[in-house]
Amino acid sequence: MTKVVADITISLDGFVTGPDAAPGNGLGTGGEPLHRWVFSDDPDDKRILAAATERSGAVVMGRNLFDVIDAPDGWSDELGYGATEVGKPPFVVVTSAAPSSVRLTGLDWTFVTTGLPDAVAAARSLAEAASASRGADLDAVLMGGGALIGSALAAGLVDTLVLHLSPIILGAGTPLFTGSAPRQLVQREVVATTTATHVTYDVG
Template sequence: MRQMYAFLLTSLDGYHAGPGDELDWFRTDDEFERYSQDQGDVIDTIVMGRRTFEMMAAYWPTEQAYREDPVVAGFMNDLPKIVASRTLTSHPWGPTTFVADDVAAHLAAVKAEQGKDIAIFGSSTLVGELLPTGVIDELRVIVNPVVLGAGRPVFAGAAGPVGLHRTGVREFRNGNVLLTYRTMPGAST
């Protein structure tokens, strides 16, 4: 069975976005870019919530995106996307499937198909809602060495405790730390 992982960035104090939903505080460098590019080799489906989808759809199909990061732009534009949304039903950035109800069941069915891994990029609220369902197998959380003091919590909308087992720690030269966890739904610790 395919694996599904969520890839999130957070501040040290646990915010996925700043007070005005700004994301300009993420620290990136060549090492981080190589890590991001390598994700395209192991996935064949991308999952997003509506807000993340709209933000990414405004950037990745642009000439600027292809100029700045042609590898990531290539897989972001070419791979099938599944978007959890109760308001969007179509969009020119494709290939895209919109799912309004029972997102976890839809994703479980996709996981049962043959293919590479499935990645959820960003979409902290969606990740928080999906964690207790058991459909997410792994969390990859990049902790940025910055304290925001306010903003949108990284697991906003989390619907209950989910135990995690740390499987890896990677330090980036720019101060970011990648924490990797296997999920243990139903376990509180």
Template sequence: MTRIIADISVSLDGFVTGPDPSPDNGLGTGGDRLGARRSALDAGLVDALTLHLAPVVLGAGTPLSTGGAPRTLVQRSVISTSTATHLTYDVSR
């Protein structure tokens, strides 16, 4: 069976883009310090989630989750570096 793994950077306040993302500025203002936004989590398609927690507060932008069905995350690993904390979870359905 295929496992879907989401791998994304997120700010300390939960945003995956900065404010005002657009086609010409896909990650929004300040979002270049993060990564892109995968909506598969809200759709319930993700089996594992790896978050790269960046030490930045954006204050606004695109949230990691927009309030889909509640999900239970089971922590699998935590790796801390000087630039981010890398968290891996299994996602229960």
């Protein structure tokens, strides 16, 4: 069964990037250590990254994140979705207007201009089609940024939340939760490694 999974790395004080995140500075000032776990040799980190990439039947991102990864110093053949895994599921971008050009033409892009719920619905449809084709349950994964995942949680669009807690306090940056309504989650799995604590929640 296809689920909508929000999956993101976060600092201990709740930021998904450092300050001044932008194309050319995707993780913000001082934010690079957030993703140390994705390049780790720890067997659990490697397993979690590979499993997350493999289960992605379609991926949703916001326009700011798209601009970061499609910039000249963004994703490449060596580093892309899933870091060195370089997965190639269909990608759905929530945006007010489609870009005039795309650098990463080898990837499957859909630009949705009618809002986040429509983008999530499109990704779920793509993931269900991929599941049927592959004969395995694949998910629609929300990879970010923080505002997109926060909005999706607030709108009740998320089934599962996966947080990779990086042992860093950034002090400022892009927050994941801003003015969210109270919500009780069900903790399903916790895996502690040398570089992060990976926590999976069912969203009620």
